[in-house]
Amino acid sequence: MDDLINEFLAETREMLQALSGAIVAWEADPANRERLDEIFRFVHTVKGNCGFFDLPRLQQLSHAAEDALAEVRAGKRTPDARLVSAVLAVIDRIGELAHALETGEAVPSEDDEQLIAGLAAAEPEPKAAPAAPEPEAVAPTPSDAPKKGMRSIRLSVDLLDRMMNGVSDAVLARNELARRLREAERDVVVEAAFERVSACIAEIRDAITRTRMQRIDSLFAPLPRMVRDLCAELGKQVRLEMDGGDVELDREMIEMIRDPLSHIVRNAIDHGIEPPDQRGAKGPVGLLRVAARQAGNQIRIEVSDDGRGIDAEALARKALDAGIVTADRLERMSHQQKLMLIFAPGLSTASEVTAISGRGVGMDVVRANIERIGGVIDVDSRPGEGVRLSIRVPLTLTIIPALTVSAGGQIFAIPRSSIEEILRAGGDSVRIETVGEACVATIRGRRVPQVSLADLLGAERAADPQAEKIILLKPAGGDLYALAVDAVHDHEELVVKPAAPAVMAAGIYAGTTLADDGRPILLLDPSGIANVAGVRVDTVETDRHAAAGVADSVGREVSLLLFRGLDDGLRAIPVPVVERIEDVPVTAIRHSAGKLRLAVGDRIVPLAGCATPPESDQLRVLRLTDGVTEIVYGFASVVDIRSLVLDMRPAAAPGEVAGVALIDGAQVELVDPYWLFAAHGDPVRDDERPVCALPEGDPWMDNMLRPLIESMGYRVVAAGEGTVADILIASAETEAPPPVAAGKVVRLRATPDSPREDDDSIYRYDRAALLSALSRSAGKERANG
Amino acid sequence: MAELYLIVTIGGRRVAFPASDVEAVVELEGLTPAPRAAPHVAGLSALRSRVLTVIDCLAALDLGATDLARLRDAVVVPSGGHPYALLVEAVEDVLDAEIAPGATRAPIGAGWDQVALGAIEANGDLLLLVDPHRIIAGQDAAQAA
Numbered sequence: 034m035d036d037l038i039n040e041f042l043a044e045t046r047e048m049l050q051a052l053s054g055a056i057v058a059w060e061a062d063p064a065n066r067e068r069l070d071e072i073f074r075f076v077h078t079v080k081g082n083c084g085f086f087d088l089p090r091l092q093q094l095s096h097a098a099e100d101a102l103a104e105v106r107a108g109k110r111t112p113d114a115r116l117v118s119a120v121l122a123v124i125d126r127i128g129e130l131a132h133a134l135e136t137g138e139a140v141p142s143e144d145d146e147q148l149i150a151g152l153a154a155a156e157p158e159p160k161a162a163p164a165a166p167e168p169e170a171v172a173p174t175p176s177d178a179p180k181k182g183m184r185s186i187r188l189s190v191d192l193l194d195r196m197m198n199g200v201s202d203a204v205l206a207r208n209e210l211a212r213r214l215r216e217a218e219r220d221v222v223v224e225a226a227f228e229r230v231s232a233c234i235a236e237i238r239d240a241i242t243r244t245r246m247q248r249i250d251s252l253f254a255p256l257p258r259m260v261r262d263l264c265a266e267l268g269k270q271v272r273l274e275m276d277g278g279d280v281e282l283d284r285e286m287i288e289m290i291r292d293p294l295s296h297i298v299r300n301a302i303d304h305g306i307e308p309p310d311q312r313g314a315k316g317p318v319g320l321l322r323v324a325a326r327q328a329g330n331q332i333r334i335e336v337s338d339d340g341r342g343i344d345a346e347a348l349a350r351k352a353l354d355a356g357i358v359t360a361d362r363l364e365r366m367s368h369q370q371k372l373m374l375i376f377a378p379g380l381s382t383a384s385e386v387t388a389i390s391g392r393g394v395g396m397d398v399v400r401a402n403i404e405r406i407g408g409v410i411d412v413d414s415r416p417g418e419g420v421r422l423s424i425r426v427p428l429t430l431t432i433i434p435a436l437t438v439s440a441g442g443q444i445f446a447i448p449r450s451s452i453e454e455i456l457r458a459g460g461d462s463v464r465i466e467t468v469g470e471a472c473v474a475t476i477r478g479r480r481v482p483q484v485s486l487a488d489l490l491g492a493e494r495a496a497d498p499q500a501e502k503i504i505l506l507k508p509a510g511g512d513l514y515a516l517a518v519d520a521v522h523d524h525e526e527l528v529v530k531p532a533a534p535a536v537m538a539a540g541i542y543a544g545t546t547l548a549d550d551g552r553p554i555l556l557l558d559p560s561g562i563a564n565v566a567g568v569r570v571d572t573v574e575t576d577r578h579a580a581a582g583v584a585d586s587v588g589r590e591v592s593l594l595l596f597r598g599l600d601d602g603l604r605a606i607p608v609p610v611v612e613r614i615e616d617v618p619v620t621a622i623r624h625s626a627g628k629l630r631l632a633v634g635d636r637i638v639p640l641a642g643c644a645t646p647p648e649s650d651q652l653r654v655l656r657l658t659d660g661v662t663e664i665v666y667g668f669a670s671v672v673d674i675r676s677l678v679l680d681m682r683p684a685a686a687p688g689e690v691a692g693v694a695l696i697d698g699a700q701v702e703l704v705d706p707y708w709l710f711a712a713h714g715d716p717v718r719d720d721e722r723p724v725c726a727l728p729e730g731d732p733w734m735d736n737m738l739r740p741l742i743e744s745m746g747y748r749v750v751a752a753g754e755g756t757v758a759d760i761l762i763a764s765a766e767t768e769a770p771p772p773v774a775a776g777k778v779v780r781l782r783a784t785p786d787s788p789r790e791d792d793d794s795i796y797r798y799d800r801a802a803l804l805s806a807l808s809r810s811a812g813k814e815r816a817n818g
Numbered sequence: 819m820a821e822l823y824l825i826v827t828i829g830g831r832r833v834a835f836p837a838s839d840v841e842a843v844v845e846l847e848g849l850t851p852a853p854r855a856a857p858h859v860a861g862l863s864a865l866r867s868r869v870l871t872v873i874d875c876l877a878a879l880d881l882g883a884t885d886l887a888r889l890r891d892a893v894v895v896p897s898g899g900h901p902y903a904l905l906v907e908a909v910e911d912v913l914d915a916e917i918a919p920g921a922t923r924a925p926i927g928a929g930w931d932q933v934a935l936g937a938i939e940a941n942g943d944l945l946l947l948v949d950p951h952r953i954i955a956g957q958d959a960a961q962a963a
Contacts, residue, residue, distance in 0.1 A: 532900075536852050536859055539855045542855075551864050552850060553863065565854070
C-alpha cells in the first residue's frame with residue numbers, strides 16, 4: 034500500500050510540474066480548449082486516485098475543481114480571472130498536500146472550504162475588481178503529449194547515486210589493477226582479460242552518466258508560473274519566451290542552477306522590466322527571454338530582458354560608497370568592469386529592498402553558486418535597453434575538463450574554462466620583472482600581474498625560475514593574470530566534488546577530485562587565487578588596447594578541437610562549427626543514395642570522416658553546423674581543445690584537409706569545414722530550392738524530364754492555376770502555356786528542327802541546351818537569393 | 819539509557835565518541851596537504867572513491883599537532899554532507915555505557931571543554947564524551963560560539 038501511495042505521489046508531482054506551463058497558458062487564453070482539457074485531466078486523475086487511497090481532503094478539492102472545470106468544458110461557464118485564480122489555488126493546495134503526505138507534515142485544513150467556495154460560480158457583480166494586468170506567457174512548445182513507445186521505470190535518486198559511486202570505485206580499482214599489471218610480468222592472457230573488463234567498466238560508466246542527464250525543460254517548467262505570479266504582484270506585464278528546453282544537463286547540475294536562475298528571473302522582473310506606463314516607446318509588455326544552448330562541452334543559458342538596464346555609473350558610485358572599490362581604481366574601470374560590480378558581495382542595485390528579490394541571496398551568491406559547479410557568469414547591459422546575463426556551465430557537474438599542474442611538490446588541478454594560454458617562463462614571448470615586491474609578466478607586449486602558486490601555498494619555489502611554466506588565467510568576471518607553477522602535467526577530465534567548508538575557507542579551492550591513482554587532488558579556484566594573492570586586476574584593460582596591434586600582427590587566435598580520426602590521424606577543426614559530440618549506434622548509418630548517411634532523430638544527415646561504416650557498435654561523431662545545414666563527422670577520440678595562433682601550411686589540393694600545422698610538436702591536419710559543407714552538405718531544404726513548374730499529365734515530362742530537373746537542384750511542382758515558380762517548362766506544341774507566375778519560361782519542342790526563325794524553343798533531347806537554360810535560371814535565382 | 823560508544827585515544831587521553839556519529843574506522847593511505855586551509859585540517863585522503871577531509875584532533879583541541887608522518891587510525895564521521903576522517907592515536911573498542919552525570923563539573927581544560935558532551939561510565943572507568951562535529955568545526959568556530 035505504501036508503495037502505491039508513493040507511486041501516486043510521485044505521479045502527482047510529475048503531473049504538477051508538467052502542468053504549470055499549461056495553467057499559465059490557459060490563463061492567458063482561457064478559451065484554449067487543449068489546456069483546459071489538460072488541467073481537467075489532472076484534477077480528474079487526482080480525484081480518481083485519492084478516492085482509492087482514502088484521502089478525503091485531496092478528493093474534496095479535486096472534486097470541486099473538476100466540477101467547476103466540467104462546467105467550463107460544457108460551455109455553461111466562461112473562465113474568468115477569478116475562476117482561474119481559484120483553480121490555481123486549488124492545484125497549489127493539491128501540491129502542498131501531496132508534499133505533506135510525503136514528508137509527514139500537516140497542512141492546516143481550515144481554508145480548504147474557502148478555496149472550494151472560491152470555485153463556485155461568481156454572482157455577476159456589477160463592479161468587477163479592476164482587471165489585473167494580464168501577464169502574457171508563452172508556454173513551451175507543446176511536447177506535452179506523453180511520449181509513447183519508450184519503456185521507463187521510476188528509480189530513486191539514491192540508487193542512481195549508489196550506482197555512480199560504485200562505478201567510480203570500479204574505475205579506481207581498474208586503475209590500481211592496471212598499475213599493478215604494468216609492474217608485474219607481462220601475461221598476454223591476463224592483459225586481454227583486463228582489457229575486456231576495462232571496456233565493460235567504461236561502457237557502464239557511460240550508461241550511468243547518461244541516466245543522470247535530464248532535459249533542461251524541468252528547469253524551465255516553473256518559470257511561466259513564476260513570471261505570472263510576479264507580474265500580478267508587481268503590476269507588470271511580461272512576455273516570457275523560452276527556448277532550448279531539449280538541451281540535456283546533469284540532473285544534479287540542474288538542481289544547482291535552479292535557484293540562481295529563478296533569482297535572475299526575479300531580478301529581471303523586479304528591477305529590470307519597468308511598469309507598463311514607464312516603458313514608453315518599447316510598448317507596455319516587457320520581454321523576458323530564457324534560452325539554453327549547447328556549445329561544445331558547455332551549456333550556455335541566457336536570460337535577457339528589455340527593461341531599464343543597469344546603470345553602470347550608479348553601480349560604480351554605490352560600490353565606491355560601500356568601500357568595495359577605491360576612487361582611484363574606479364577611474365580606470367571599463368564599462369564592462371563596472372557592470373561586473375553587480376556580482377560584488379554587499380552591493381544591491383535596488384534602491385529599496387523589495388519582497389521579491391531583496392530577500393535571501395544576492396547576485397554575489399548567484400555567482401558563487403555558478404562558479405561552484407565550474408561555471409562562468411557574465412553580464413551585459415545598455416541603459417534603457419535591458420540586461421543580458423549569460424551562464425556557461427560544463428556539460429556535466431561531475432566531470433570538469435582540467436589541467437593538472439604542480440607547485441611545491443604537490444599536484445593541483447585548474448579548470449580549463451579559465452585558462453587562456455600556457456607559456457614557458459624562459460620562452461621568448463615572456464619577460465618577467467619584479468616591481469617592488471610584485472612580479473609582472475610581459476607577454477607579447479601585454480603586461481599582467483603574476484602570482485607564484487608555490488609562494489601562495491607557502492611552499493618552496495622551484496630552484497630554476499626559468500623552468501617555471503606560466504599559465505595565463507582569466508577568471509570569470511575578473512581580469513587576466515599569470516600564475517607561475519613548477520610544471521604542467523596533463524589535461525584530464527576530472528570528477529569534481531565540493532570540498533569541506535574548512536578547506537574551502539582557504540579561499541583558493543573550488544573542490545576536490547581524485548587522480549587516476551586514487552590520490553585526492555585539490556581543484557584551484559582562479560578568481561579565489563586572484564583575491565587571496567591581492568592581484569590588482571584593474572590595470573590590464575588599458576594595456577590590452579595598446580597590445581591589440583601587436584596581437585593582430587601575429588595573427589588571429591583560433592580555438593581548435595584536436596581529435597584522432599578513425600584512421601588514427603591527428604586532426605583539428607575550429608570549435609565554433611562543432612555543435613556537439615555524440616555517440617551514435619552504427620546501425621543508424623547507411624550507405625544510401627551515394628553517400629554515407631546517419632539517421633539523427635527524424636532527420637538524415639550526411640556522414641563524413643569515414644568511407645565505410647566502422648565495425649564497432651558505436652561511432653563517436655562531431656555534429657557540425659554552418660547555421661543552416663548539418664553534417665556529422667566520425668572520429669575516434671577527442672585529444673584536446675586549444676586556442677592558438679595558427680601557422681598553417683596549405684594542402685597541395687583543396688580537399689577535406691585544408692593544411693597542416695605544428696601543434697605541440699606534432700603535425701596536425703586541419704579539417705576544412707568549408708570544403709566539408711560544400712562536398713557533403715545536403716542541398717538546401719525544399720523551401721529554399723528554386724522551383725520548376727511542369728505541365729500536369731504529360732507523361733514524357735513526368736518520367737523523362739523530371740529526374741533531370743530534380744538533379745539540377747530544382748523542386749518540381751505541377752503547373753496549375755496560381756502556381757508560383759522560378760521556371761516553367763512548357764511544350765512548344767501547346768498553344769498557350771498554363772497560367773503560372775514564373776520567372777522564366779522554357780518551351781520544349783518534339784522535333785529537332787526549329788519551325789520558325791524567331792522561335793526560342795529547345796529540342797527536348799538537346800541536353801546541353803536544356804541544362805544551360807535550367808542552370809542559367811538557377812544561377813540567377815541563387816544570386817537573387 | 820545505555821548506548822554504544824567508540825573509545826579512542828586523543829592526546830594521550832581515552833575519550834568516547836557516540837557510535838551513532840561514526841561511520842567507520844579506517845587506516846588512512848596517503849595524505850594530500852591542503853595549504854591555507856583551516857589549521858586543524860591535516861589534508862585530504864581518499865577512501866575508495868570518496869575524498870575525506872582529514873582533521874587533526876590535537877590541533878582542533880589546541881593541544882599541539884599530530885605527527886603526520888606516522889599515519890594511523892582515523893575515525894570516519896560524516897558531518898554537514900562531507901565525510902571527515904578524525905586522526906586519533908588509537909582506537910580501542912565499541913561498548914555499551916551509561917551517561918555519568920555531574921562528572922564534567924571538574925575543570926577539564928579549555929580545548930576539551932569546547933568539544934565535551936559530558937562523561938560516560940564504561941567498565942568502571944570514567945571517560946569524557948566528545949562531540950566529533952565540534953572537533954570538525956575547529957577552534958575558530960568554537961571561539962566564535
